Amino acid sequence: MEGRAHLRRGLKYGTRGLSQKGIGDPPSGFASRSARRPCPRQPPRKRSSPIHTTTLNSEAYQSSNPYRAIRGKAAFGNTIDVHTHLYLPGYMDLLRRRAEVPRIIPAPPGSASDAPERLLILPGEDADESTSSGRPIGREYWSVEKKLSFMDVHGIQTSVLSPANPWLDFLPPLDALRVAQDLNDELHAICSSSYPAPPSFPSSAPVPRFLCFGFLPLHPLFQSSQLLPAIVRELERLATPPLSSTMRGVILPAQHLDHPLMDGVYEACQRLGLVLFIHPHYGVGKGSEVNGDYGHVLPLALGFPFETSVAAARLLLSGYLDRYPDLRVLLAHSGGTLPFLAGRLDCCVAHDPAFVWGRGGRKGGKLKHSPSLYLRRNFFFDNVVYHQAGCQCLRALLGEAGKDRVMWGSDHPFFPPVDAAEGEGSRQRPWPSAMKNYEILWGEGTSTDEVKEGAKEEKWREGVLWRNASKLLCIPTATGEREGRE
Numbered sequence: 001m002e003g004r005a006h007l008r009r010g011l012k013y014g015t016r017g018l019s020q021k022g023i024g025d026p027p028s029g030f031a032s033r034s035a036r037r038p039c040p041r042q043p044p045r046k047r048s049s050p051i052h053t054t055t056l057n058s059e060a061y062q063s064s065n066p067y068r069a070i071r072g073k074a075a076f077g078n079t080i081d082v083h084t085h086l087y088l089p090g091y092m093d094l095l096r097r098r099a100e101v102p103r104i105i106p107a108p109p110g111s112a113s114d115a116p117e118r119l120l121i122l123p124g125e126d127a128d129e130s131t132s133s134g135r136p137i138g139r140e141y142w143s144v145e146k147k148l149s150f151m152d153v154h155g156i157q158t159s160v161l162s163p164a165n166p167w168l169d170f171l172p173p174l175d176a177l178r179v180a181q182d183l184n185d186e187l188h189a190i191c192s193s194s195y196p197a198p199p200s201f202p203s204s205a206p207v208p209r210f211l212c213f214g215f216l217p218l219h220p221l222f223q224s225s226q227l228l229p230a231i232v233r234e235l236e237r238l239a240t241p242p243l244s245s246t247m248r249g250v251i252l253p254a255q256h257l258d259h260p261l262m263d264g265v266y267e268a269c270q271r272l273g274l275v276l277f278i279h280p281h282y283g284v285g286k287g288s289e290v291n292g293d294y295g296h297v298l299p300l301a302l303g304f305p306f307e308t309s310v311a312a313a314r315l316l317l318s319g320y321l322d323r324y325p326d327l328r329v330l331l332a333h334s335g336g337t338l339p340f341l342a343g344r345l346d347c348c349v350a351h352d353p354a355f356v357w358g359r360g361g362r363k364g365g366k367l368k369h370s371p372s373l374y375l376r377r378n379f380f381f382d383n384v385v386y387h388q389a390g391c392q393c394l395r396a397l398l399g400e401a402g403k404d405r406v407m408w409g410s411d412h413p414f415f416p417p418v419d420a421a422e423g424e425g426s427r428q429r430p431w432p433s434a435m436k437n438y439e440i441l442w443g444e445g446t447s448t449d450e451v452k453e454g455a456k457e458e459k460w461r462e463g464v465l466w467r468n469a470s471k472l473l474c475i476p477t478a479t480g481e482r483e484g485r486e
């Protein structure tokens, strides 16, 4: 494949600078944050009895697993997964060859033959004792067969694959561009191969098992504005045959979405009809001062959704969504904290003279609407929230008119079953994390009758499972329907 040849050529440069001299503009300055005083220490709370003891991996959860109930529904086999990652083989090789973070390290000497490698993503992760061994990374990270197996177990018709952290930030600008182009070719080659659906699926019409969001070297762009024309050309290539048959947009790290250079990216994406999938990258609150020595828990549980929240808020505050009103932006992890905090964002904007609508916001642009209006107009959301309350919060933000903006996601291969004793076998059965995102569509996990009644709306459920993604991403479905783009 020509793309692979390019990839090899690109990767051989490794992390050596490739004509960086002369091409780099200094990144635009961002306001430095002033030091904040810590909140006064609160008196310790009296410990009360636990109110919820069922965890995703407990025996109680497994025995009440809704998988059987879901499997009995007509919808089983129709699901479109809009949030699912694949570490491409070429990308894995690149990370394995690196000596510095981000990198993949082999299992320690003497480990079992199927012991997982370890992925170190974040700067400083190797120096912190609680995170220095990285994340275990097995075949489900890069194997197409494993992805298909996961899809078949979970009733997924189509996975819209996306690359994942650490993307290409660690490469010099021109290397990053070339590697992105080659990885996009590799992604397209995987997605355009034919993979039949299992006989149990309602596959009366041929359906794509894989589509994708492509790579863009955005962080390198902020180091070298001269990359912008090449990035726009790459976006045009993704939106033109043959790549357009599998590419539905691009995944963007949730940082600097209000950067001046993003104007060219947004112009191209709106013009070409490409969807932007915003995904957290480094997390907000780096370092042990914020996250303590609790491993990856706080960076992933809180840092990631906060990062998405801040990035999306900066995007809508920047005025770009007035300049490009047809941009379609898919937010990972149900929009982070934005569904919960949208009202507060509205209130703060309304009371800040710099953002009085119609009088001109930052950079001389006008913010024509309240932030929550942009959230309902330009943004789409996955339902990767693992909790009924988060799902209901999203529904409350969007209201009846926005009910076609939520889509099912698994975040595979992250959060696999943790029963290590069962090894590979445990990964062949339904994953509690993914099943939770099914379960919340049936109103499980709540004791409020009113909410349960709402969650029973078949139309809402169908929309989240497949109809909304089919419409946004132009994906034919097993029933032969094709919702078409908005």
Ligand SMILES: [Zn+2]
Binding pocket: 083, 085, 279, 332, 411
């Ligand atoms: Zn993800």
